[in-house]
Amino acid sequence: xxxxxxxxxxxxxxxxxxxxxxxxxxxxRAFATIYKDKNVVVGGDARISTPHLKKKLINGLLExxxxxxxxxxxxxxxxxxxxxxxxxxxxxxxxxSHLEKDHNGMKFCDSFGIPIGYDAGLFKVKxxxxxxxxxxxxxxxxxxxxTMSYTNFIEGLFPAGFxxxxxxxxGANGSxxxxxxxxxxxxxxxxxxxxxxxxxxxxxxxPDPMKEEFIDDLRQEVIxxxxxSGFGFDGDGDRLVVVDEMGNRANTNHVxxxxxxxxxxxxxxxxxxxxxxxxxxxxxxxxxxxxIPIANxxxxxxxxxxxxxxxxxxxxxxxxxxxxxESNYSDDVMIACVKLLKIxxxxxxxxxxxxxxxxxxxxxxxxxxIRKGMKFLFIEKLKKKLMSQGYDLITLDGVKVKxxxxxxxxxxxxxxxxxxxxxxxxxxxxxxxxxxxxxxIISTIPT
Numbered sequence: 394x395x396x397x398x399x400x401x402x403x404x405x406x407x408x409x410x411x412x413x414x415x416x417x418x419x420x421x422r423a424f425a426t427i428y429k430d431k432n433v434v435v436g437g438d439a440r441i442s443t444p445h446l447k448k449k450l451i452n453g454l455l456e457x458x459x460x461x462x463x464x465x466x467x468x469x470x471x472x473x474x475x476x477x478x479x480x481x482x483x484x485x486x487x488x489x490s491h492l493e494k495d496h497n498g499m500k501f502c503d504s505f506g507i508p509i510g511y512d513a514g515l516f517k518v519k520x521x522x523x524x525x526x527x528x529x530x531x532x533x534x535x536x537x538x539x540t541m542s543y544t545n546f547i548e549g550l551f552p553a554g555f556x557x558x559x560x561x562x563x564g565a566n567g568s569x570x571x572x573x574x575x576x577x578x579x580x581x582x583x584x585x586x587x588x589x590x591x592x593x594x595x596x597x598x599x600p601d602p603m604k605e606e607f608i609d610d611l612r613q614e615v616i617x618x619x620x621x622s623g624f625g626f627d628g629d630g631d632r633l634v635v636v637d638e639m640g641n642r643a644n645t646n647h648v649x650x651x652x653x654x655x656x657x658x659x660x661x662x663x664x665x666x667x668x669x670x671x672x673x674x675x676x677x678x679x680x681x682x683x684x685i686p687i688a689n690x691x692x693x694x695x696x697x698x699x700x701x702x703x704x705x706x707x708x709x710x711x712x713x714x715x716x717x718x719e720s721n722y723s724d725d726v727m728i729a730c731v732k733l734l735k736i737x738x739x740x741x742x743x744x745x746x747x748x749x750x751x752x753x754x755x756x757x758x759x760x761x762x763i764r765k766g767m768k769f770l771f772i773e774k775l776k777k778k779l780m781s782q783g784y785d786l787i788t789l790d791g792v793k794v795k796x797x798x799x800x801x802x803x804x805x806x807x808x809x810x811x812x813x814x815x816x817x818x819x820x821x822x823x824x825x826x827x828x829x830x831x832x833x834i835i836s837t838i839p840t
Contacts, residue, residue: 421453458530468630477506554581569630
């Protein structure tokens with residue numbers, strides 16, 4: 394088994410060259426060895442390789458004594474809810490998330506629905522696989538459908554419903570589209586489905602909502618159907634992209650800021666956790682509304698853990714992950730949808746009007762390929778270079794440079810051989826100046 398499949402907050406790899414059935418089996422044996430005699434809720438996405446990996450994962454869990462509850466094809470938030478909401482001990486979702494069809498992986502969570510990242514336990518799984526020191530014991534398996542329990546939970550968050558709103562739902566042919574469309578209909582929304590039928594080959598567009606081509610059809614459908622908004626979800630239903638009534642992509646910093654304002658007003662202040670790639674707008678909105686902003690490392694397990702540690706009201710990332718008290722800080726985009734619909738319903742104005750109030754921040758983000766095995770070394774060298782040049786640095790996650798009216802950030806991707814970078818300024822001249830520095834640094838990335 395390739396050790397490289399163990400990432401900072403999950404398991405990921407290309408199927409079958411990096412992640413195959415044998416790897417899934419061994420991970421199952423190791424996981425059940427660590428979480429001895431615990432029940433494990435297991436689900437999977439719509440990818441072609443998922444049933445094969447999931448079957449072997451379950452075999453491994455059973456041979457080391459786990460009590461497996463097989464949910465079949467489902468959405469990742471349902472796995473988390475099964476633990477924090479229904480009392481199951483642990484959960485595993487077999488999914489490639491937003492990655493392309495030749496990738497797959499696994500996400501893990503504890504009894505609180507909090508993702509289990511490398512530092513929180515995945516490194517133990519890797520070590521036990523290497524040692525082959527597995528518990529030998531017969532487990533048991535049952536099939537169960539928990540979607541109704543999850544549906545009732547989401548619908549209970551806003552019983553008044555959202556009658557009068559029309560939303561286009563793009564499921565990206567993933568595992569969540571049909572379920573999410575049904576929940577929204579139950580809440581009174583007029584739903585127009587787009588690519589909600591599961592198809593692991595993703596024949597219509599990428600399952601990554603952050604890529605521009607994702608929203609092409611969603612944008613056109615919103616405009617042609619005169620919808621109030623469009624919601625797009627990734628392959629396993631834990632990332633959200635929003636399109637406003639004019640077909641424009643709603644900036645994730647704006648979407649998050651709307652939810653931050655709403656949460657702070659309802660609770661008379663509180664803590665807000667956000668990834669370091671988020672705009673300064675999030676910090677400004679938090680402070681303006683009496684909140685305490687807390688920046689944190691990028692990654693759903695890092696944000697969820699920080700939210701729980703701080704007792705935050707809400708957490709968010711520019712990638713479209715959102716974390717709530719209601720979900721015990723596991724990320725849940727259906728709660729994000731309910732929050733956003735509530736804001737739209739109460740303000741009775743188009744989404745574009747709600748976000749237009751925010752000041753302009755010029756921003757850019759990219760993911761640049763880097764030679765295999767070089768990403769962390771590159772960041773360390775860059776950190777030392779920038780420090781020697783006298784820049785004001787933040788090294789919470791990668792290296793972030795603070796300028797008078799902006800910032801730039803370079804960090805190693807936790808999932809791919811890429812460097813994630815972003816930069817921003819409230820001043821166009823400063824933005825262009827930072828951009829030139831960024832391009833100069835990009836030219837030094839080894840490929």
